[in-house]
Amino acid sequence: MLEGYLRRDGRKGIRNVTAVVYLVECARHVATEIVMPYRDQGAQVIGFPGCYPNDYAQTMMERLCTHPNVGAVLLVSLGCESFNRFRLEKAVAESGRPVTSIVIQRAGGTRSSVDQGRSWVAEQIKALRATPRVPMDMSDLVVGTICGGSDATSGITGNPAVGRAFDRMGAAGAACIFEETGELIGCEQIMAARAATPELARALVQSVNKAAEYYATLGYGSFAAGNAEGGLSTIEEKSMGAYAKSGAAPIVGLIKPGDIPPTGGLYLLDVVPDGEVRFGFPNINDNAEIAELIACGAHVILFVTGRGSVVGSAISPVIKVCANPDTYARLADDMDVNAGRILQGDGLDAVADEIHDLVIDVAAGTPTKSEELGHAEFILTYKSFDPIGPACLPG
């Protein structure tokens, strides 16, 4: 039986994080210094570097600061940035979480801001130890998956193994989210055939078409040099491998960053901005996508890597599933699951079982490799989205 940390808004978390949030790059150093002594006690830094306002960033920060894994929030403002800290603080307060703001220009600069911040964080960490623990089951759990540093093993081992684990967790009531429409280019018709309704099928195809047009305008696909070195020749080939993460269950919904799945089952997260191409690449690296999955409520992330990513994330634990047995041998300290053993004759189901059981263990509190190593990466950049259409969620 799983146990979760019960928040005042009724959501249940699997970690008890105190988030220290910089609201512009100028406040990041202070936020980082505040967290430094409490890194091993659940304090983590997240933030937004830009000085110009952005609705997407505002929504992302509101969802992240009220994520079920987060118990308390300290906002760190320089004082003159455009981010609406008042709205963010109000949203966090309304969720029942302790929240306060430090404005560096008013607090007397770096040193006094750090001192004030540390004493507030220390109090919160102490108070969060008393957070009520309540039973939690699979239907309370949101699991996200991403692949990064993909190679030609990803689509044969790690991704299909995660897909089978997704099928099991989704059938047990969990909400399972896969993403990166730019890495589903070429799979759109096969994917649409799994949609729960014809209207959703059309929306799924449109989301991939949007990604293809967006990347065509930029002149690059979602394809890094290391993908080619790892044996992938085209975006379609990479896509088919990535698509295998989604398993075989029906797709019940299409969401955008910050949308929280209303039911269990399988969802596609559309991460490519709407409208004309602005602000550059949809996701400048894997952590940008991980942050978006977490903003959709993901308690835990399954990260499939072939080339060997070492990242973790702030807020939600990242389980690294290594698709390539050679990479696993080199980076075993960073990897939670050796899916590459499928190439040596092990069955997909054995690895899927291991992934499924590890999600339960990690949800119960067992640290992942990236958590043990102190990884808590976070990045948030400018984007713009239209709201999802009426056909996108289960009726």
Place this chain on the structure above:
Amino acid sequence: MTTPNTHKLLLLSDTDNVLVALGPVETGPNPVSDGTFVDVKQPVTLGQKIARVAIVRGEKIRKYGVPIGSASVDISPGDHVHVHNIQSDYTPTHSLTETAGGTHA
């Protein structure tokens, strides 16, 4: 219980015209997961693709039972199939010439 594979090349779908290297593959006849043999023309590393049959320029490359691009030149059975002889039907592939090889000495 792990049963070591005896084949060196994996056929993912019956309709595929490429095979996947399950580890370093040397030139010469190599066993395929469907019980056949393919005469490999260039040594390749784990995950690289080898042509199962002759593929003419413009023909779709099929892996996982679906098209993953088109041949940019004629490809012979046993040839290494990668960025030098196939292209995306969507967006061009970006690779570094220093690292995109996939062959080994």
